[in-house]
Amino acid sequence: MIQSMTGYARYEHKADWGSATWEIRSVNQRYLETYFRLPEAFRSLENTLREKFRKKLQRGKVECKLYIHMDEARQTELNINEPLAKSVIAGAKWVSQQSAAGQLNPIDVLKWPGVVSNDEQDMDEVQKEVLAALDKATADFIDNRKSEGSAIDRM
Template identity: 55%
Template sequence: MIYSMTAFARKQLKGDWGTAVWEIRSVNQRYLETYFRLPEQFRGLETKLKDTFRKRLERGKVECSLRFDANSTSSTCLNMNQELATQLIHNAQWVTEQMGTGQINPVDILKWPGVMQAPEQDIDAVSAELMAGFESTLNDFIDSRAAEGANLGVFIEQRLTNISEQAAKVRDFMPAVHAWQKARILKKFEDAKVDLDGTRVEQELVLLAQKSDVAEELDRLDSHVSEARNVLKKGGAIGRRLDFMMQEFNREANTLGSKAINTDITAAAVECKVLIEQMREQVQNIE
């Protein structure tokens, strides 16, 4: 299976503790790089998240974020630190007696830090639920990469077929090209009023044939097409290999263009280069 490095997944979780939203997105990158945006109380999950990404991904710049909203209803039952409240009242009374004026405001006592406390959540239990949600989000994320990778595979396969068609066209052109070359040499001898020497004509034709012979380039293009298809079938982390193959494709297309001696072959070489460039751009997104 082919995987794209461009993907996105989002999942919302709900529990007694509140709500959370995981988001994972990625773009192409030469290696695997992970970035996290996590609430402070869940920073301890980062190491586990990194390890999970390394086990399941090969390449890409991956951004993972968690938004956490605690359930307000879970903190309606407040606990009072009575010992602290008693100390504050005694101290406030002493200050009031010393000043001779003023009175104690009960609301001020309740507002004092630590007097009223909400029950603490079980962070470990919440973290376990969040990690389960992350695994589900990651599965969706990988499925998204696979779906986009399948589209890239179809795109590349179409271009490979087109390159094979262009190579076949050039092969079909070659007999006519050789006949044209021979007629052109004979015409030059006739125009120069030179006695036709069969050996000389053959030598000229051999030299021209060597300069314009593109059979080797066409064979290599066909070989590269076959190898690229094998790589696509193999699947996995094939992006780097395909990127290298695009360089080989381009080298043969350039040589084919440099040997072109008529407009048909030139057009075929240009079309091949266009197809190769289209593949090269998309290969950058393959894992």
């Protein structure tokens, strides 16, 4: 059966923690090229994602986007990295003493990467569900390419 090189699929997974939406699209390409747009918390999955696509597809320029919406009502516990926060505060104080910089805003300290994090165990579970949702999105994507291919074959 002929498979089209162009294809599109969108799959949304809803869970207690929020929702994950995968969007996959491809155009013609001689070899398989995969591009991912992932939220920072999911970048560690990129090699796993590449391998999943390598097993199921042979050709095409594939762009894969992940949109995450966390349910804010369920995010009740935050972990603050106190040593890092203290280092950021000390560094900011030193900079303000060296220049005419303004006062330190506590919210800016909390925005610093790594100072505040959610429970890691919860993120592991979220990542498993996100990967399972990708499998469903990929199946829809392959079906889309097959249906386009059969339409081309009939021409």
